[in-house]
Amino acid sequence: MAKCDQGYLCEVCGEPVDVIVESDLYLRFVLGELKASDLPACPERHLRCNPVMAQFIDDPGFEPVTVEGDFDRRLLDEEFVSRRVAVVTRGWRRLCEINGSDTPVPLTDYPLPEFQPRPGVSDGRLQG
Numbered sequence: 001m002a003k004c005d006q007g008y009l010c011e012v013c014g015e016p017v018d019v020i021v022e023s024d025l026y027l028r029f030v031l032g033e034l035k036a037s038d039l040p041a042c043p044e045r046h047l048r049c050n051p052v053m054a055q056f057i058d059d060p061g062f063e064p065v066t067v068e069g070d071f072d073r074r075l076l077d078e079e080f081v082s083r084r085v086a087v088v089t090r091g092w093r094r095l096c097e098i099n100g101s102d103t104p105v106p107l108t109d110y111p112l113p114e115f116q117p118r119p120g121v122s123d124g125r126l127q128g
Contacts, residue, residue, distance in 0.1 A: 012049035021095045024050040030091040032115025036107055047092075056081075056088035061096070087112070 008017045008025065017023050024045040028034045034042060047054045047065075054065040055073050067073065073081045094112055098105045108116070 008044035010046045010049050011043040012045050015046070017044050017046055020099050021092070022046050022048075023095065024053055026095060026110070027053065027088070027091050030094050030111050030115070031087060032111055053088065056084045057092045058085050058089050059092060062092060 008023070009015065010017050017025075020026050024047050025034070025039065025042055027047065028042075029036070029039060047057070051065045051067045052071045054062075055067045057065070073084075090112060094110070098110060
């Protein structure tokens with residue numbers, strides 16, 4: 001994780017986001033919520049500094065996060081929560097795969113398969 005030599009700093013706590021598995025920015029990219037060209041300009045946060053996103057990661061390797069208030073997943077529609085947990089957890093696991101890879105993973109291969117562009121179809125998501 002490097003933005004020049006400074007690295008990405010969390011806009012919430014101000015500390016560096018040193019590992020991709022801690023990155024809210026790259027999780028959103030893997031989930032198709034950001035284009036590659038957006039990465040340098042978007043703010044970064046640790047996943048734990050964005051508990052509204054982190055609460056949807058359900059994996060033994062990730063300590064659960066609870067949100068109090070209106071965005072608490074326990075207060076949301078069960079079907080929505082189920083779908084969101086499934087995709088966000090898969091996205092976080094993808095970050096773990098990328099982080100643990102012995103060979104560099106091309107940026108275009110980061111997103112989950114359903115969020116990668118189809119050949120011959122340009123939606124601009126991975127341009128830049």
